[in-house]
Amino acid sequence: MSTFVGGQGFFNIYDTGMLGFLSELQNFNYSLKSKIN
Incomplete structure (x- = not known):
């Protein structure tokens, strides 16, 4: 999920x-899914 977090990560x-x-x-x-389960 690193791509969606941070300015330069985008x-x-x-x-x-x-x-x-x-x-x-x-x-x-x-x-x-892991958080839901």
Whole structure:
């Protein structure tokens, strides 16, 4: 979830490309599910 936190972290989306963004999104979803369960 590091990509969504912080000012410069947002630009990491463009640095890593779409693949890095999708993996980051999966990590975000996983952390949400773990908090719910």
